[in-house]
Amino acid sequence: MPRSPRDNQDIRDARREELLSAAIRVFSERGLGPSKISDIAQAAGLSHGLLYRYFDSKDAIFTAIVERQLSRIDEDFAASDVPAFERLARLVEQCGARSVRPDDAWRVISQAMMTGVASDVVRQQISAHLGQVHARLTAWIAEAQRDGDVDAAATPAELAAALMCLVRGMTIRMPGMELPFAMPGAETILRLLRHPTPTPGAAVAPAHEASPAPSRRSPRSHAPRPRRT
Amino acid sequence: MPRSPRDNQDIRDARREELLSAAIRVFSERGLGPSKISDIAQAAGLSHGLLYRYFDSKDAIFTAIVERQLSRIDEDFAASDVPAFERLARLVEQCGARSVRPDDAWRVISQAMMTGVASDVVRQQISAHLGQVHARLTAWIAEAQRDGDVDAAATPAELAAALMCLVRGMTIRMPGMELPFAMPGAETILRLLRHPTPTPGAAVAPAHEASPAPSRRSPRSHAPRPRRT
Amino acid sequence: MPRSPRDNQDIRDARREELLSAAIRVFSERGLGPSKISDIAQAAGLSHGLLYRYFDSKDAIFTAIVERQLSRIDEDFAASDVPAFERLARLVEQCGARSVRPDDAWRVISQAMMTGVASDVVRQQISAHLGQVHARLTAWIAEAQRDGDVDAAATPAELAAALMCLVRGMTIRMPGMELPFAMPGAETILRLLRHPTPTPGAAVAPAHEASPAPSRRSPRSHAPRPRRT
Amino acid sequence: MPRSPRDNQDIRDARREELLSAAIRVFSERGLGPSKISDIAQAAGLSHGLLYRYFDSKDAIFTAIVERQLSRIDEDFAASDVPAFERLARLVEQCGARSVRPDDAWRVISQAMMTGVASDVVRQQISAHLGQVHARLTAWIAEAQRDGDVDAAATPAELAAALMCLVRGMTIRMPGMELPFAMPGAETILRLLRHPTPTPGAAVAPAHEASPAPSRRSPRSHAPRPRRT
DNA sequence: GATGAATGAGGATTCATTCAT
DNA sequence: GATGAATGAATCCTCATTCAT
Numbered sequence: 001m002p003r004s005p006r007d008n009q010d011i012r013d014a015r016r017e018e019l020l021s022a023a024i025r026v027f028s029e030r031g032l033g034p035s036k037i038s039d040i041a042q043a044a045g046l047s048h049g050l051l052y053r054y055f056d057s058k059d060a061i062f063t064a065i066v067e068r069q070l071s072r073i074d075e076d077f078a079a080s081d082v083p084a085f086e087r088l089a090r091l092v093e094q095c096g097a098r099s100v101r102p103d104d105a106w107r108v109i110s111q112a113m114m115t116g117v118a119s120d121v122v123r124q125q126i127s128a129h130l131g132q133v134h135a136r137l138t139a140w141i142a143e144a145q146r147d148g149d150v151d152a153a154a155t156p157a158e159l160a161a162a163l164m165c166l167v168r169g170m171t172i173r174m175p176g177m178e179l180p181f182a183m184p185g186a187e188t189i190l191r192l193l194r195h196p197t198p199t200p201g202a203a204v205a206p207a208h209e210a211s212p213a214p215s216r217r218s219p220r221s222h223a224p225r226p227r228r229t
Numbered sequence: 230m231p232r233s234p235r236d237n238q239d240i241r242d243a244r245r246e247e248l249l250s251a252a253i254r255v256f257s258e259r260g261l262g263p264s265k266i267s268d269i270a271q272a273a274g275l276s277h278g279l280l281y282r283y284f285d286s287k288d289a290i291f292t293a294i295v296e297r298q299l300s301r302i303d304e305d306f307a308a309s310d311v312p313a314f315e316r317l318a319r320l321v322e323q324c325g326a327r328s329v330r331p332d333d334a335w336r337v338i339s340q341a342m343m344t345g346v347a348s349d350v351v352r353q354q355i356s357a358h359l360g361q362v363h364a365r366l367t368a369w370i371a372e373a374q375r376d377g378d379v380d381a382a383a384t385p386a387e388l389a390a391a392l393m394c395l396v397r398g399m400t401i402r403m404p405g406m407e408l409p410f411a412m413p414g415a416e417t418i419l420r421l422l423r424h425p426t427p428t429p430g431a432a433v434a435p436a437h438e439a440s441p442a443p444s445r446r447s448p449r450s451h452a453p454r455p456r457r458t
Numbered sequence: 459m460p461r462s463p464r465d466n467q468d469i470r471d472a473r474r475e476e477l478l479s480a481a482i483r484v485f486s487e488r489g490l491g492p493s494k495i496s497d498i499a500q501a502a503g504l505s506h507g508l509l510y511r512y513f514d515s516k517d518a519i520f521t522a523i524v525e526r527q528l529s530r531i532d533e534d535f536a537a538s539d540v541p542a543f544e545r546l547a548r549l550v551e552q553c554g555a556r557s558v559r560p561d562d563a564w565r566v567i568s569q570a571m572m573t574g575v576a577s578d579v580v581r582q583q584i585s586a587h588l589g590q591v592h593a594r595l596t597a598w599i600a601e602a603q604r605d606g607d608v609d610a611a612a613t614p615a616e617l618a619a620a621l622m623c624l625v626r627g628m629t630i631r632m633p634g635m636e637l638p639f640a641m642p643g644a645e646t647i648l649r650l651l652r653h654p655t656p657t658p659g660a661a662v663a664p665a666h667e668a669s670p671a672p673s674r675r676s677p678r679s680h681a682p683r684p685r686r687t
Numbered sequence: 688m689p690r691s692p693r694d695n696q697d698i699r700d701a702r703r704e705e706l707l708s709a710a711i712r713v714f715s716e717r718g719l720g721p722s723k724i725s726d727i728a729q730a731a732g733l734s735h736g737l738l739y740r741y742f743d744s745k746d747a748i749f750t751a752i753v754e755r756q757l758s759r760i761d762e763d764f765a766a767s768d769v770p771a772f773e774r775l776a777r778l779v780e781q782c783g784a785r786s787v788r789p790d791d792a793w794r795v796i797s798q799a800m801m802t803g804v805a806s807d808v809v810r811q812q813i814s815a816h817l818g819q820v821h822a823r824l825t826a827w828i829a830e831a832q833r834d835g836d837v838d839a840a841a842t843p844a845e846l847a848a849a850l851m852c853l854v855r856g857m858t859i860r861m862p863g864m865e866l867p868f869a870m871p872g873a874e875t876i877l878r879l880l881r882h883p884t885p886t887p888g889a890a891v892a893p894a895h896e897a898s899p900a901p902s903r904r905s906p907r908s909h910a911p912r913p914r915r916t
Numbered sequence: 917g918a919t920g921a922a923t924g925a926g927g928a929t930t931c932a933t934t935c936a937t
Numbered sequence: 938g939a940t941g942a943a944t945g946a947a948t949c950c951t952c953a954t955t956c957a958t
Contacts, residue, residue: 008917031345033262037953047919049955058953107343113403114340115260123403131409154417162395162413162420169398174352175345180360184391188383191391191421237941244942266928276944281929466920473921489802491720495949505923510950569801572794574718574862581861589867612875620853620871620878627856632800632810638818642849646841649849650878695938724932734940736934745932 016054019044020068023061027108029175032062032117062112063122069105070129077136084143085150088193092167093186099170100183107171134160141193150193162192245283248273249297252290256337258404261291261346291341292351298334299358306365313369314378317422321396322415328399329412336400363389370422379422391421474512477502478526481519485566487633490520490575520570521580527563528587535594542601543608546651550625551644557628558641565629592618599651608651620650703741706731707755710748714795716862719749719804749799750809756792757816764823771827772836775880779854780873786857787870794858821847828880837880849879 022044026035037058041048055061076094080087098104112118113126137160144150150159166189173179251273255264266287270277284290305323309316327333341347342355366389373379379388395418402408480502484493495516499506513519534552538545556562570576571584595618602608608617624647631637709731713722724745728735742748763781767774785791799805800813824847831837837846853876860866 029345031343033260034345036951048953049920050918052954053917110401111340111343114336114401115344116258116263116404117260123406127403127406127409134410154420157410158413158417161410162417164410165398165401165413166391166395167398168401169394169396172339172343172394172397172401174342174356177352177356180356181363181386181390181393184387184394188387188391188421191383192417240942265926275942277928278930278945279943282942285929287928469921487803489720489804491718492803494947504921506949507924507951508922511921514950516949565801568859569798571861572718572798572859573802574716574721581864585861585864585867592868612878615868616871616875619868620875622868623856623859623871624849624853625856626859627852627854630797630801630852630855630859632814633803635810635814638814639821639844639848639851642845642852646845646849646879649841650875723930735932736941737939739933740938 012054015044015046019046019051019054020061020064021103024065024105024108025103027062027065027111028103031175032108032111032115059119062108062118065105065108066112066118066122066126069109070125073129073132073136077133077140083147083149084140085147085194088137088140088144088163089186089190092163092189095167096170096183096186096189099167104171106168107173110168110171130164134164137163144193159193163189166192241283244273244275248275248280248283248290249293250332253294253334253337254332256291256294256340257332260344260404261337261341262344288348291337291347294334295338295341295347295351295355298338299354302358302361302365306362306369312376312378313372314376314423317366317369317373317392318415318419321392321418324396325399325412325415325418328396333400335397336402339397339400359393363393366392373422388422392418395421470512473502473504477504477509477512477519478522479561482523482563482566483561485520485523485569486561489573489633490566490570491573517577520566520576523563524567524570524576524580524584527567528583531587531590531594535591535598541605541607542598543605543652546595546598546602547644547648550621550647553625554628554641554644554647557625562629564626565631568626568629588622592622595621602651617651621647624650699741702731702733706733706738706741706748707751708790711752711792711795712790714749714752714798715790718862719795719798719802746806749795749805752792752795753799753805753809753813756796757812760816760819760823764820764827770834770836771830772834772881775824775827775831775850776873776877779850779876782854783857783870783873783876786854791858793855794860797855797858817851821851824850831880846880850876853879 019040023035023040026040026043029035030039037051038048040061041051044051055064076091095106098106109126112122118126134157138156141150141156141159145152145156154162166184170183248269252264252269255269255272258264259268264287266280267277269290270280273280284293305320324335327335338355342352347355363386367385370379370385370388374381374385395413399412477498481493481498484498484501487493488497493516495509496506498519499509502509513522534549553564556564567584571581576584592615596614599608599614599617603610603614624642628641706727710722710727713727713730717726724738725735727748728738731738742751763778782793785793796813799809805813821844825843828837828843828846832839832843841849853871857870
């Protein structure tokens with residue numbers, strides 16, 4: 001008895017998912033350029049010939065990865081009634097956790113961004129997506145500033161940019177080789193946003209605070225600024 | 230009459246530099262894999278055949294770029310008698326400035342790290358170099374902590390890692406396409422290290438400081454903190 | 459439905475043989491250096507791309523030819539209970555016959571020896587093989603001397619060397635062009651070893667001449683023939 | 688004071704000779720294909736650019752070598768009033784001696800014959816030359832047969848072919864690598880032609896055997912021997 | 917649907933040859 | 938005359954893609 005069309009479709013969809021996931025793994029491991037179509041097929045456990053029934057080309061695979069990833073923006077930035085800072089913290093934590101995994105789709109995207117393999121269409125999509133992310137981040141950060149959870153010494157846009165760079169910087173790693181240092185934790189990353197209020201004891205300011213080093217007062221110093229009253 | 234040996238050497242040296250520089254430009258634009266030898270030759274204004282009198286292979290060009298770049302670590306971490314924090318600030322500023330230029334050798338290196346095209350030898354070198362950078366950064370940060378310029382809420386090693394990720398994240402950009410947001414300035418990056426000292430008046434701590442949330446001592450808490458009423 | 463693994467293997471084996479044989483033909487005609495990979499592929503009736511599924515490189519093809527040929531030494535020097543001279547005669551005859559054919563693998567090997575294109579490993583193998591051949595020939599010749607079928611005026615080693623040079627000299631010929639003289643027959647080559655018994659008076663002969671081994675009377679034996687009166 | 692035109696011509700001729708000789712050395716050492724123009728120029732101590740003032744192309748160099756060598760046929764086969772066998776013996780000895788030297792032009796020609804690098808014109812020349820050599824050898828051998836110095840069991844043409852193969856076989860050797868056995872001496876080679884009288888029983892011998900020239904027992908004598916009256 | 921044999925466009929590399937100096 | 942910088946045709950090899958079975 002032949003499979004029902006429905007079953008067939010299910011099988012196809014599952015295969016497609018497997019392939020996408022295998023592709024991310026392979027790209028992420030070996031890098032985009034050196035990864036061969038047959039590597040991906042092998043990783044997914046089928047022949048490279050069959051792979052072409054699911055994707056038109058190597059490029060199509062990559063495009064599919066990108067699109068799937070980009071479409072998740074709404075999950076990442078899901079609305080919620082927790083305070084903005086809390087939402088930011090969760091987001092950072094997710095990204096941090098992801099960037100440690102070897103099959104991070106974002107790593108693949110970072111690769112592709114840098115190596116110019118992607119087609120112009122995809123590149124436009126990525127660019128647009130990054131703009132979206134930046135905009136949403138900026139909005140959240142602004143909200144967190146209004147909440148008083150992020151200081152106003154830097155603009156939300158710049159803070160968003162810094163956050164994005166930091167998180168994406170964590171995706172740079174060499175396939176098959178550990179980095180010689182550990183990735184920073186979410187807490188550390190969040191220092192960009194929230195400056196921990198110093199301990200009460202700090203009130204008795206350290207000696208050198210009395211005669212502040214000029215360098216610390218130099219242009220790039222953030223002048224201490226009164227927070228909310 | 231043949232050119233004098235001196236002339237020849239001059240020509241050779243100049244060309245080698247041109248080539249290296251052209252290669253960085255081309256790799257940076259197009260990525261390591263997709264860049265053809267003839268692209269580089271063309272960018273440097275010579276035939277691909279001649280290029281091979283200067284470098285043995287495409288790989289050799291990349292290796293030369295990497296080695297030149299890695300050898301600059303001592304310039305970047307030059308000793309100086311200014312306070313550690315000041316030195317860190319300058320370093321960050323340099324990196325920031327560099328990462329905006331389209332011919333950043335570090336972008337090429339980041340690419341190569343991710344795309345797995347580099348030879349194992351070079352990859353080892355890069356890894357060792359990153360270890361060095363991290364170690365030196367950590368030392369400087371520790372010193373800045375002792376100076377009181379960096380708070381002790383995070384370990385120097387983690388702060389160093391965060392800094393490195395952030396700065397390297399800034400090298401990720403698409404060739405021939407502006408990112409949809411501006412890179413963060415040095416001042417913003419430095420927020421990772423130096424948290425603005427709250428106002429002296431803060432010594433008279435707000436109510437909730439009186440009973441510091443224990444969570445703040447826990448490694449990665451971003452404990453919700455009492456909002457202003 | 460895919461071909462059965464068995465079919466595939468059969469196809470593969472057949473093709474490999476075809477390729478090897480085509481390669482010998484092409485190399486033999488055009489010489490190792492000037493033969494293009496695509497020449498071989500074309501001669502075997504497949505695309506150059508496919509050729510690489512059977513051999514890693516041009517060099518690998520040559521190596522395979524050499525190794526197959528070298529491994530036949532045991533066939534050539536198969537033990538047998540006929541007298542040593544008879545065995546030598548057969549060997550010479552085989553080589554002579556082979557050297558006339560245009561697809562003599564030994565011609566390819568001779569070429570490669572002289573033109574320095576072969577890798578060092580293969581060259582070592584060839585050298586070792588020649589040593590082997592010489593050693594075995596020497597042993598057979600010594601035996602034939604003991605049998606009285608070869609005179610003792612020359613050392614077995616030197617006779618072996620002369621035989622080898624002669625036979626290998628027969629492999630030197632220009633592709634696509636007849637030599638302006640005919641190759642010597644086995645009978646003539648064997649003159650190096652066995653000297654025809656001269657005068658009829660020699661009838662008064664050494665013991666073993668009395669009951670001549672039949673083999674010595676065999677077709678290829680030089681009937682003693684009267685010289686000038 | 689400029690050199691006289693005559694001096695210039697002398698210098699040119701000398702250079703040309705040096706180049707030809709260097710080319711033979713290089714080709715012979717490295718093989719024809721792998722030898723680069725600049726190898727030859729370097730071996731001759733001049734720049735590859737200058738080389739083109741003496742020869743039009745790589746091919747022209749090879750052609751010049753061949754032609755020079757072929758033109759020496761008359762030296763090799765110089766008439767002389769010694770018996771034919773004696774002349775053959777000398778010829779063989781010369782060839783043998785030559786084939787041991789690493790700069791044997793004949794090795795280069797053998798290479799070229801086999802590897803198909805030579806142009807058709809040269810190949811025709813070589814072929815014609817070989818025909819000449821064979822013809823002259825045949826004539827000498829026939830003469831020696833009439834003299835009774837070579838038995839008549841084989842035709843002169845076949846003996847000539849065998850001699851040529853043997854001598855040319857001695858030119859097959861791997862550049863930079865000793866053969867694992869010694870080349871046969873002239874005496875051994877000459878066995879093809881003259882069969883030493885074998886057994887003691889031969890004492891009951893033809894007339895001229897009665898007073899055996901002592902020289903016939905010496906390893907490589909081809910002492911003139913009494914002709915039949 | 918599956919397979920992997922087959923193809924060929926594309927890019928690295930070599931080296932004979934030319935030519936400015 | 939000399940030199941060696943410069944060129945580009947030619948060839949090896951890889952791998953995405955197609956297609957017979």
